[in-house]
Amino acid sequence: MADVAVIDYGVGNLLSVSRALLHCGATVEVTDDPARILNARRVVLPGVGAFAYGMDALQARRLVDVVHEVSRRGTPLLGICLGMQMLMDTSAEFGETAGLGLITGRVVPVPERATDGEPQKIPHIGWNGLAPASTPAAWSGTLLDGIAPGESVYFVHSFMAQPEDDAHRLADCLYGGVAVSAVIRNLNVMGCQFHPEKSGEVGLRVLKNFLRP
Amino acid sequence: MRQTRIIARLDVKGTNLIKGVHLEGLRIIGKPHDHAKLYYEQGADELIYMDCVASLYGRNSLGDIVQQTAQDVFIPMTVGGGVRSVDDAMRLLRCGADKVAVNTAAVADPRLITEIARRFGSQCMVLSVEAKRIGPGRWEAFTDNGREATGLDVIEWAKRGAALGAGEILLTSVDQEGTRKGFDVALVGAVTAEVSVPVIASGGMGTPAHMEEVVRHGQADAVAMADILHYKRATMADIRGAALQAGIPVRTFDRG
Numbered sequence: 402m403a404d405v406a407v408i409d410y411g412v413g414n415l416l417s418v419s420r421a422l423l424h425c426g427a428t429v430e431v432t433d434d435p436a437r438i439l440n441a442r443r444v445v446l447p448g449v450g451a452f453a454y455g456m457d458a459l460q461a462r463r464l465v466d467v468v469h470e471v472s473r474r475g476t477p478l479l480g481i482c483l484g485m486q487m488l489m490d491t492s493a494e495f496g497e498t499a500g501l502g503l504i505t506g507r508v509v510p511v512p513e514r515a516t517d518g519e520p521q522k523i524p525h526i527g528w529n530g531l532a533p534a535s536t537p538a539a540w541s542g543t544l545l546d547g548i549a550p551g552e553s554v555y556f557v558h559s560f561m562a563q564p565e566d567d568a569h570r571l572a573d574c575l576y577g578g579v580a581v582s583a584v585i586r587n588l589n590v591m592g593c594q595f596h597p598e599k600s601g602e603v604g605l606r607v608l609k610n611f612l613r614p
Numbered sequence: 615m616r617q618t619r620i621i622a623r624l625d626v627k628g629t630n631l632i633k634g635v636h637l638e639g640l641r642i643i644g645k646p647h648d649h650a651k652l653y654y655e656q657g658a659d660e661l662i663y664m665d666c667v668a669s670l671y672g673r674n675s676l677g678d679i680v681q682q683t684a685q686d687v688f689i690p691m692t693v694g695g696g697v698r699s700v701d702d703a704m705r706l707l708r709c710g711a712d713k714v715a716v717n718t719a720a721v722a723d724p725r726l727i728t729e730i731a732r733r734f735g736s737q738c739m740v741l742s743v744e745a746k747r748i749g750p751g752r753w754e755a756f757t758d759n760g761r762e763a764t765g766l767d768v769i770e771w772a773k774r775g776a777a778l779g780a781g782e783i784l785l786t787s788v789d790q791e792g793t794r795k796g797f798d799v800a801l802v803g804a805v806t807a808e809v810s811v812p813v814i815a816s817g818g819m820g821t822p823a824h825m826e827e828v829v830r831h832g833q834a835d836a837v838a839m840a841d842i843l844h845y846k847r848a849t850m851a852d853i854r855g856a857a858l859q860a861g862i863p864v865r866t867f868d869r870g
Contacts, residue, residue, distance in 0.1 A: 605688060
């Protein structure tokens, strides 16, 4: 039994996530086998690209129910980038598409204008600092344990998750003054919009926190 | 203001890290992976690997180096030089690249830009443009390390590339490259004014102050540098410090 099953549904750069987890000392299995996913101590749902394509790819491999079961069993589940967005109820990318519904809320486009009305570049690509979400920072014991507000991580995305319940929002980043959900969680279900596997030492810290017993 | 990305550019020939002037007269610097790891540890925001002779010989041999680097370097990697097809791009991504940079093959068939963007997302498709000044406010796009003229106007080509799906433009000034005399700020400014995707300024960074010029006056979204790092003329920390002092936001990097 591997420490972490990385779900292989044909989307994204699974190699980088796996290597980063290995670097953090975990045994890793990249798999689309439901039994192996359900047996793993932890599960990562990676992903890059379009929401509907990602959901279709999960459906095609009959993995939607598997992810639900992972969540129901209380196994730590980490969605990364598109994988985090798919945790939500629905996405507005190319019409309204249903997601996994593990965290209440929608996925909407990153606003094309900053809060001062100036146009800003989409996708949001690059390093950006983590900020506590609306509630005061309570990062200890979470994915962000040991990380200070303002430390930067690497984002590449055009859409963003908007959890309805503020309690599910752990950290944001500000893009043109707009608060973008960077880390979300609902009990054992966690998501980060940025790529921890591409975010240097801070990103590795996030993964180590995910691996912690 | 967004954080400006500081990118270490590693030009590779065979298994060696090399550096030239105006993309020619290449000198061996060392092993690519050693330098990649050093720059990562010093706080580079991204890496670019460019196979300098790939399109000349019709190959891309970077796979092994990329694979090795992906073991212990955890920042985004752009890989280019000799990417001629979606399959070539796929191969590099499988080795651990996050984005592919395409020049020669995109000039030969611009549909490749769209094909790569459709398959992997435009964030993955970097259009590499080698620009030579041909008159006041005019630059021509070149391929094969500035050897082959294309007849394409750089600004028009960059606009077209972005419209076709390129998510970023890697803009290398052949005139400035390897000279340590600073970026072609007018070139970068002319392109950033016309395209909405991020532009990486490349070629000419000789001192930390050159970064401020091209960001402030050229609106560069990211700066690529090679010589200044390879010859240890400045460390990443010097460059980061100079940027912050000049009021240019860059990634905070406190960890050792």
